[in-house]
Amino acid sequence: MSAAGERIEAIRRAWGGRLVILGHHYQRASVLEHADHIGDSLELSRKAGSAKGAERIVFCGVRFMAESAVLLGGEGQSVYMPERTAGCPMANMADEDQLEQAWRDVTASGGKWAPVVYVNSAAEAKAFCGRHGGSACTSGNAKGVLEWAFGSGRKVLFAPDEHLGRNTAADLGVPDEDVALYDFRAPGGGLVPAELRAARLVVWKGFCLVHTAFTVAQIERVRREIPDAKIIVHPECPREVVSLADEHGSTAAIVKYCDAAPDGATVVVGTELNLIERLAKKHEGRIRIKALNPSVCANMAKTNEENLLSLLEQWPETCRVTVSGAVAADARLALERMLSL
Numbered sequence: 001m002s003a004a005g006e007r008i009e010a011i012r013r014a015w016g017g018r019l020v021i022l023g024h025h026y027q028r029a030s031v032l033e034h035a036d037h038i039g040d041s042l043e044l045s046r047k048a049g050s051a052k053g054a055e056r057i058v059f060c061g062v063r064f065m066a067e068s069a070v071l072l073g074g075e076g077q078s079v080y081m082p083e084r085t086a087g088c089p090m091a092n093m094a095d096e097d098q099l100e101q102a103w104r105d106v107t108a109s110g111g112k113w114a115p116v117v118y119v120n121s122a123a124e125a126k127a128f129c130g131r132h133g134g135s136a137c138t139s140g141n142a143k144g145v146l147e148w149a150f151g152s153g154r155k156v157l158f159a160p161d162e163h164l165g166r167n168t169a170a171d172l173g174v175p176d177e178d179v180a181l182y183d184f185r186a187p188g189g190g191l192v193p194a195e196l197r198a199a200r201l202v203v204w205k206g207f208c209l210v211h212t213a214f215t216v217a218q219i220e221r222v223r224r225e226i227p228d229a230k231i232i233v234h235p236e237c238p239r240e241v242v243s244l245a246d247e248h249g250s251t252a253a254i255v256k257y258c259d260a261a262p263d264g265a266t267v268v269v270g271t272e273l274n275l276i277e278r279l280a281k282k283h284e285g286r287i288r289i290k291a292l293n294p295s296v297c298a299n300m301a302k303t304n305e306e307n308l309l310s311l312l313e314q315w316p317e318t319c320r321v322t323v324s325g326a327v328a329a330d331a332r333l334a335l336e337r338m339l340s341l
């Protein structure tokens, strides 16, 4: 272990159960060595909430995840991030004012509507959703959340990920022509009222740079070069990529799929590279795991042993993550509705 790593471990021992370090699957292996829990964003936020006696939570991930830990966390807990600029560019593609404008646009077209926001969004976007009777969702439960919204007789405004929205609609058998794309940079979302009236689902034009780096050409190459390989991709990938893969699923589903793959199999994975490399190591000698394309989340990579150590030694207030009271109350409504479904 590196010298910084040894010092991190010494600090962890000194704090005992009063300190909990959470590490997202996309973090560097050298950071995850120090995590009490490794998981997807929702699992980790839940761990924060259930970590009784933990005074300080260190979230090694990106800001929206740390905010969810604040929202779902317990009394008297403080949440910190080693690198405060580690944000999710997709979460930053939907701000509260843009969402409120979109809400005015869609509701003006008539009918009843529900907002659904992906957890990869700012606390303010979740607050917008909670205020208007909607629910948050993750890539693992988006299907159930959309079923709930449609089941209540409402049309859905889904933000910020176009691709998760389209892929989930396809999973539910919603025809492509019932889905409209809302371009938040264009007046009226670039849609005319007749298009909004015809749509059952309006998806926000947001995207993840990491998952839109996967292409149809890459899938075709794998089919040619490793014909017996199974391909699984994350639902943040474009619709055409998902439809050509053998499987698609959330981070947790990808981990499970590899765990369940038969001995000798080759699994080609379309998601963040750090997770794929750890899965390849875990299953080394049993199955072969390859990246569809080496795609790294630059924001996840901002956290490293050096800034983790510096946080644990100095606890600067600038690394503390907070959500203001009014925003938190509404944002919790969206998260709690999701957890109750």
Ligand code: 13P
Pocket (backbone or CB within 6 Å): 039, 040, 041, 042, 119, 120, 138, 139, 208, 236, 250, 251, 252
């Ligand atoms: P999870 O919610 O599966 O942890 O995914 C987070 C993410 O950032 C996917 O790109």
Ligand code: SF4
Pocket (backbone or CB within 6 Å): 062, 087, 088, 089, 090, 091, 120, 208, 209, 210, 211, 272, 297, 298, 299, 300
């Ligand atoms: Fe955001 Fe994509 Fe990075 Fe996930 S992988 S944190 S969605 S930029």
